[in-house]
Amino acid sequence: MSEHMKLYEVFIRSRRGLDHKHVGSLHAEDPAQALEYARDVYTRRSEGVSIWVVNSSDIVASQEGDCESFYDPLDDKPYRHATHYQLPDEVNNM
Amino acid sequence: MTTEHHEQDLAALEQRFQARIDAEEKIEPKDWMPEKYRQNLIRQISQHAHSEVIGMQPEGNWITRAPSLHRKCILLAKVQDEGGHGLYLYSSAETLGASREEMIEALHAGRAKYASIFNYPALTWADIGAIGWLVDGAAIVNQVSLQRTSYGPYARGMVRICKEESFHQRQGYHIMMTLARGSEEQKAMAQDSLNRFWWPSLMMFGPHDAESAHSAQSMKWKIKRQSNDELRQKFVDQTVKQAEVIGLTIPDPDLQWNEQRGHYDFGEIDWEEFTRVINGDGPCNRQRLAHHVRAHEEGQWVRDAITAHEAKKRQRNDRQAA
Numbered sequence: 001m002s003e004h005m006k007l008y009e010v011f012i013r014s015r016r017g018l019d020h021k022h023v024g025s026l027h028a029e030d031p032a033q034a035l036e037y038a039r040d041v042y043t044r045r046s047e048g049v050s051i052w053v054v055n056s057s058d059i060v061a062s063q064e065g066d067c068e069s070f071y072d073p074l075d076d077k078p079y080r081h082a083t084h085y086q087l088p089d090e091v092n093n094m
Numbered sequence: 095m096t097t098e099h100h101e102q103d104l105a106a107l108e109q110r111f112q113a114r115i116d117a118e119e120k121i122e123p124k125d126w127m128p129e130k131y132r133q134n135l136i137r138q139i140s141q142h143a144h145s146e147v148i149g150m151q152p153e154g155n156w157i158t159r160a161p162s163l164h165r166k167c168i169l170l171a172k173v174q175d176e177g178g179h180g181l182y183l184y185s186s187a188e189t190l191g192a193s194r195e196e197m198i199e200a201l202h203a204g205r206a207k208y209a210s211i212f213n214y215p216a217l218t219w220a221d222i223g224a225i226g227w228l229v230d231g232a233a234i235v236n237q238v239s240l241q242r243t244s245y246g247p248y249a250r251g252m253v254r255i256c257k258e259e260s261f262h263q264r265q266g267y268h269i270m271m272t273l274a275r276g277s278e279e280q281k282a283m284a285q286d287s288l289n290r291f292w293w294p295s296l297m298m299f300g301p302h303d304a305e306s307a308h309s310a311q312s313m314k315w316k317i318k319r320q321s322n323d324e325l326r327q328k329f330v331d332q333t334v335k336q337a338e339v340i341g342l343t344i345p346d347p348d349l350q351w352n353e354q355r356g357h358y359d360f361g362e363i364d365w366e367e368f369t370r371v372i373n374g375d376g377p378c379n380r381q382r383l384a385h386h387v388r389a390h391e392e393g394q395w396v397r398d399a400i401t402a403h404e405a406k407k408r409q410r411n412d413r414q415a416a
Contacts, residue, residue: 017120017246050122079168080175082260085268091336094231094264 007056008034012048020052028053115316120246123189131315134308135245136190137206138317140197143183144208148382150176152216153225161219168265169222175262179255186247202387204374209233211294213376220273220280220287226266228288228295228333234259235329236299244316267336274340281341288337289345296360297368299326330358 005027011020023042028034034053043051078084087094107126114121121127150173157173160166184194200206211229216222234256241252273284300306300322312318320328330349337344348361370376 013122016122017249019250050124077167077171079164079265080171080261082264084261085264087264087267087271088339091267091339094267094336 005029006034008038008053009056009059010034010038010042011052011054012038012042013050013052014048016049020050023047025056031055112314115244118316120249121244122246130311131317132190134312134315135248135317136187136192136197138308138312139183139187139190139248140192140200141207141209143180143187143197144201144206145212146176146180146183148208148212148386149229151382151385152212152214152378153222156216156219156222159219160222165269172226172262172265175258179258182251182254183248186245186251189247190245198390202383202390204383207372209298210368210371210376211291211298212382213371213379214290214294215378217290218283218287220270220283221291223266223269223273223284224287224291226262226264227270227336228266228291229298230259230262230266231333232295232298232329234263235325235332239318239320239325242316242319267340270342271340274342284340285342288342292345293363293367294371296326296330296363297371299323299329301365301368327357330360334358 006029007025008028008031009025010023012023013020026034026037026041028037031053035051038051038053042048108128111121111125111127111131114125121131153169153176154173157166157169160169184197187197188194197206201208211232216225237252237256237259241249241256243249243252270284270288273280275281303309303321303323306322309318309321313321334344334349346361348359350359352359371379374380
């Protein structure tokens with residue numbers, strides 16, 4: 001039956017103060033069930049304090065092939081990095 | 095539930111909330127929190143966001159006039175960063191239930207403030223150096239401290255911002271250093287800019303602790319981790335040396351190393367000026383706000399077009415599905 005159930009992506013916050021992090025996915029009938037399954041599968045060893053489940057089909061993702069149009073200026077704009085500016089040693093910890 | 099029960103529940107909730115904060119645990123969006131904590135955060139975060147966005151004006155004004163293509167690229171990148179920082183902060187405030195529209199409306203109506211420093215004009219190229227070095231420098235001192243604020247999304251936003259901010263201060267100092275090593279006129283321009291931006295930069299940390307309206311509660315809730323005066327002292331201590339190294343003089347005759355305290359003593363801020371500028375009567379208050387209102391209104395057709403385009407696309411998809 002699993003092919004009829006929706007796929008959900010699971011995100012877990014391991015500790016207060018940290019971002020939710022993707023840990024995997026599972027099939028479930030509805031969001032409530034997905035949350036319970038996620039609890040059963042992904043948090044068996046106190047991995048987290050909060051779970052997000054998101055319909056996989058709701059995730060819009062860029063592809064590595066899109067790199068150029070998405071991230072092209074990465075390398076030719078070194079002035080966006082702190083290390084680009086050479087300062088005297090006495091104040092270089094700025 | 096009777097009122098009495100309700101009050102008991104509330105007291106228990108507040109106790110648990112404070113215990114969590116005392117234990118250095120972060121508060122996350124879906125946690126119960128006192129209404130005043132929520133309001134206090136929305137006020138502080140939205141004003142922080144407004145500061146990032148309004149702060150784009152004095153610098154944006156210099157992009158076309160920067161003295162070289164390289165400096166133009168740097169300044170453009172910096173101003174873009176500030177816009178991004180505004181976004182991080184607005185979305186962090188949105189996790190508390192405030193809408194973007196409400197926040198912008200509060201800014202336009204004058205109910206929400208932004209950092210008073212941006213009500214001073216950037217008159218010369220050296221001012222772009224002073225803004226990066228001093229204004230971003232002061233902001234970083236504040237933001238490093240806020241990385242430990244009790245509200246999770248705000249703390250995480252600060253971590254991201256601090257990482258990106260590191261180049262801002264260095265590029266500003268680099269401008270000042272270059273001018274200070276240049277001709278007599280260039281050095282004078284750098285000194286003049288330091289003279290004008292020094293005191294307003296110290297004002298960025300807000301009133302003295304004893305006079306600060308929101309401080310005590312904010313410290314108890316660990317929204318703020320260090321007091322205004324502590325942060326200001328930290329900024330002065332680290333900046334004096336930086337001025338010395340490039341041969342510029344901080345415009346404060348009372349500035350002096352205090353061996354006993356292990357800190358620099360410094361003169362009193364002109365609090366009348368502070369109050370005047372905060373309350374709308376600085377050199378550029380009206381101009382800054384009017385520009386923001388105008389840009390917002392002139393962008394209305396873009397927002398309308400996006401909505402119309404979305405509606406059309408949905409219609410088309412629905413027709414195909416039918």
